Amino acid sequence: MHDIRWIRDNPEAFDRGMDARGQSVRAAELSSLYEARLAVQQQLQEKQAERNATAKLIGKAKAQGDEAEAQRLMQATADLKADVQRLEEEDRAKEAELDDVLAGIPNIPMDDVPVGADESANVLIRQHGEPPAFGFEPKEHFEIGEALGMMNFDAATAMSGSRFVVMRGQLARLERALANFFIDTQTEEFGFTEIIPPLLVRDQAVFGTGQLPKFSEDLFHTDNGYWLIPTSEVPLTNLVREQIVDAGDLPMRVTAMTPCFRSEAGAAGRDTRGMIRMHQFTKVEMVCITADDQSEAELERMTGCAEKLLQKLGLAYQVMMLSSGDMGAGARKTYDLEVWLPGQNRYREISSCSNCWDYQARRMNARYRPEGEKRTRFVHTLNGSGLAVGRALIAVLENYQEADGSVRVPEVLVPYMGGLEVIGGKAA
Structure with a gap:
């Protein structure tokens, strides 16, 4: 607004x-x-x-x-x-x-945001790590998962339709391990407070974060007035709705691990195979609420937190600054983290970190009172993926695959896998 x-x-x-x-x-x-x-x-x-x-x-x-x-x-x-x-x-x-x-008017891009109509105008900021070299033709994640007998798209389609998956055994545990690793790192190392929010919200919540009124087709709606959250950005940001926050409590940094639900309207024909675009997926979200002079520095910090997770997993990635035409409507500036996927031989988005400035705060009437001032100001809000768990699973499967079809477990995840170092062994 x-x-x-x-x-x-x-x-x-x-x-x-x-x-x-x-x-x-x-x-x-x-x-x-x-x-x-x-x-x-x-x-x-x-x-x-x-x-x-x-x-x-x-x-x-x-x-x-x-x-x-x-x-x-x-x-x-x-x-x-x-x-x-x-x-x-x-x-x-x-x-x-x-x-x-x-x-219905989108946010104004910051001065350093590249001007362009779409992703072709995005600008590479930096790259980290080297894509792995294989002595064989690397497979895509769905080929690996199906060959292991742990990823079943047909069973999911039979009960729910396209863009769903059933995972079992060690792959199911790997997804849970990734989610737990992300949320633990966010809370124990990066200083975020864990929240378990509602997954169903009302109109005013999705209006506050900007999905309504223009983007309702991207959401799932119940027949009794609720919206399924497309990301926990919605309930986490709405924690300060209609509030005057104590300046001493800023910045507020909160995180949540939740299922997310998206209709993927407009995605017909794109990424129809595999887990890249799903109607239901797990994501660990970061949301920051700051004073109006803190948000630019907070965006850099938030992006760094997401990068550190990829570094701990040993995955090559690049950071892109999105163009004015590729950003979400509520953002003034957005960095996308794109992880290397050997099966696709290209980088794909795994995190998006955005500074929304006071755009969402005005819609939610979320304010703070600076110390020594009588008048209140609108807070600034930021959100970012830390990380998308399903896409992280895809990246691990493709980057850690072996010629025999097994998958090595990244060292940082071994404790979360009960000591298991290889997926696809006899214990599979």
Whole structure:
């Protein structure tokens, strides 16, 4: 959500931001809507003042015994009351019209974000690690999992349709091991507080983080008014909804390991095989709530936390800064971490870390009061994957595969696997 006063004060900056986003809305259009509401509010104030003044004259007329004047004034007051009610309704309608338009406008990219229509304009920031060399043709993750008898897409399709999977045995444990390793590292090393949030939320929660009203087709909705969370960013960020946070509690860093649910609308024909795009997947999420002068540094820290997880797993990756046209609507700046997948012979996204500035906070009315100040300010919100567990599983299977079809367990995960070092051995 944007601040209409900032737009009116900075029309050129707003228009440049919308150009970068490929949006046609202009500051002048929004100013016109705002001015139309101001005009109604001015009329409303005038009618309220006239009504109050007229009402005071009624008692004076009665005190003077002028009943006819008192009756005339009472009728005039009633008419003015009707005018006030009409103008109040018109004011609410004008407010809703402006809010609806503002709610559908994406965030303004930061100055260093590359301008472009899509991922082709993304910029490589850095690479880490070397992709492994194999003495054989590396397989994709679904070939490895199916050959091991531990990954079954047919059984999942029979009960749920496409974009689901059933995993069993050591692969099921490997996914759990990855999730536990991620959440343990987030809490024990990176200073995040673990949260177990609801998986079902109401309209105001997904509006607050920006999925509503424009992106409802990406979500799953129940028939009794709930949305299944597409990521725990939604409930974690809404922890500060309608609150004034103590400045001394910032930055707030919270994390959760949850199932996530996405309709994958618009993904028809893409990644139809395997686990890259699933309707249900597990992810460990990072959410940070900061003061308005801390978020840029916090984005770098958050991205570093996600990178450290990939480094601990011994996986090669690269960091990309997303272009203005490839970022999510709520972000001002986003880094994507892309892990190397030998089976696909390319890097694929495994984490996305975004600074949303005050965009979500305005939608949620989440504020803080700086020390020594009377007025409150909107917090800044950030979110990032730390990491997507299913995609991490894919990366481990493909990077640690052996010629005989077995998979070595990364050293850092061995304790989480009960000491198992190889998947696909006799104990499989």
